[in-house]
Amino acid sequence: MGYVRLSLALTALLAIAPGVRALDPIEDSLELRRSGQSVAKLALSDIRGKVEPTAVVVSDPFEGEEAAYLAFRFNIILTLFFGNGWQQWDELLFTSTDGAQALVPVDQFIKHTAQLAFAEPDGKEFSLDDKLTGRGRQALEPYYLVWDNLQDIEMAEKGADGWVMRVKSVEIIRFDERFPNTAPPKEASKIVRDGFVAFRKHCMSCHRVNGEGGEDGVELNYPMSVTEYLKEDYLSKWILAPQDLRLETKMAGISKDLRDRDLVADDIIAYLKAMASEKRDPKDAARGFSGLVPKTVPKRIAPQVTDAVKVSKKKKPSRKKKKGRR
Numbered sequence: 001m002g003y004v005r006l007s008l009a010l011t012a013l014l015a016i017a018p019g020v021r022a023l024d025p026i027e028d029s030l031e032l033r034r035s036g037q038s039v040a041k042l043a044l045s046d047i048r049g050k051v052e053p054t055a056v057v058v059s060d061p062f063e064g065e066e067a068a069y070l071a072f073r074f075n076i077i078l079t080l081f082f083g084n085g086w087q088q089w090d091e092l093l094f095t096s097t098d099g100a101q102a103l104v105p106v107d108q109f110i111k112h113t114a115q116l117a118f119a120e121p122d123g124k125e126f127s128l129d130d131k132l133t134g135r136g137r138q139a140l141e142p143y144y145l146v147w148d149n150l151q152d153i154e155m156a157e158k159g160a161d162g163w164v165m166r167v168k169s170v171e172i173i174r175f176d177e178r179f180p181n182t183a184p185p186k187e188a189s190k191i192v193r194d195g196f197v198a199f200r201k202h203c204m205s206c207h208r209v210n211g212e213g214g215e216d217g218v219e220l221n222y223p224m225s226v227t228e229y230l231k232e233d234y235l236s237k238w239i240l241a242p243q244d245l246r247l248e249t250k251m252a253g254i255s256k257d258l259r260d261r262d263l264v265a266d267d268i269i270a271y272l273k274a275m276a277s278e279k280r281d282p283k284d285a286a287r288g289f290s291g292l293v294p295k296t297v298p299k300r301i302a303p304q305v306t307d308a309v310k311v312s313k314k315k316k317p318s319r320k321k322k323k324g325r326r
C-alpha cells in the first residue's frame with residue numbers, strides 16, 4: 001500500500017534530504033504547558049529522539065483534498081510529557097506563532113487520532129492553500145495539528161474542527177481552574193453546559209466573558225450581557241453569519257461546515273443568557289488567553305498567573321491576512 005511505501009521513503013528521507021527545511025532542528029519549537037506553567041520546551045530533534053515520525057495521509061479540510069505530512073502521533077507526545085493523567089484533564093489550549101489560540105476538548109484526542117505534522121514528505125514547502133476560508137497560502141511551521149479523517153467518518157464530518165496551523169505551544173488545562181469566571185453554575189441545565197463547551201470552542205479565542213478569554217473581540221457579559229441588549233433573533237443571525245449584518249466585520253461566525261450549527265448557536269445563546277445572572281467583575285479574571293497579568297490575583301490560580309508574566313505578549317497579533325507567498 002501507498003502508506004507503507006511512504007513510510008519507507010520517509011526513513012530514507014529523514015536520513016538524506018538536506019533540502020527539507022522543516023527537518024532542520026528547530027530550537028525550542030514546541031512549548032508544553034500545564035495549567036499555565038511551562039513543562040518543557042522541545043526542539044524538533046527532542047521529539048524525534050523519542051517518537052518515530054510517520055507519513056500520514058489526511059483529507060485536508062482547508063485545501064479540500066488529500067494531503068500527506070510527516071507527523072508524530074500526538075497522543076504519544078502527550079503521554080510522554082504529561083503522563084497518562086492527561087486524559088483526565090478538560091482541554092488543550094493551542095497557541096500559534098501568530099498569537100491565535102484554539103481550545104480542543106481532551107475527549108476529542110481520546111476518541112480520534114491527532115497527528116502533529118512538521119513537514120511534507122516530498123520536501124515541498126510546509127504550507128497549504130486555504131480554500132476553506134479563502135485566505136490563500138498559509139505557512140504551517142513549526143507544527144500543524146491534523147487528524148486522521150480518511151477512515152474516521154465522525155472526524156471527517158467535523159471539517160476543520162480541531163485543526164491548528166503554526167502550533168508553537170500546547171497547554172493542558174482544567175477549565176474551571178484556569179478560567180473560573182466563565183464557567184456556568186454547577187446546577188446549570190445540559191443545554192447551558194453544552195453551550196459553554198461550544199462557546200469555548202467557537203467564540204472564546206476572540207471574546208471574553210467576565211473578563212476571561214481572547215482580546216480580538218469584545219467582552220460579552222460585563223457590565224451588561226449581549227443577551228440583555230441584543231434581540232435574540234439578531235443575536236442568532238449574528239453568530240451564524242455576521243457578514244450578513246455588518247460589512248467587513250472581523251468576526252468569523254460559526255463555521256459553515258459544522259453540522260447542526262443552528263443548534264450550536266442556540267446552545268451558545270442559552271449559555272450567554274445563563275451568564276447574564278452570573279456577572280463577575282473582570283478585574284478578578286485570569287485573562288489567561290492574552291497572558292495579561294490580572295490586577296488582583298485569585299488565590300486558586302496564583303502559580304499560573306506568575307507564569308503568565310513570562311509569556312506575556314506585549315503586542316497584539318497583527319490581523320493582517322497573509323497573502324499567497326508565491
Ligand code: HEC
Nearest residue numbers: 202203206216217218226239246249250251252253254268
Ligand atoms: C475571530 C474572532 C471572533 C470570533 C471567533 C467570534 N467573534 Fe464575536 N466579535 C468579534 C469582533 C471583532 C466583534 C466586534 C464587531 C465587529 O468587528 O464587527 C464581535 C462582535 C460580537 C458580538 C456583538 C457585540 C456587541 O455588543 O455589538 C457578539 C454578540 C458576538 N461577537 C458573539 C460571538 C459569539 C457567540 C461567537 C462564537 C460563536 C463569536 N462572537 C466568535 C470577533 C469574533
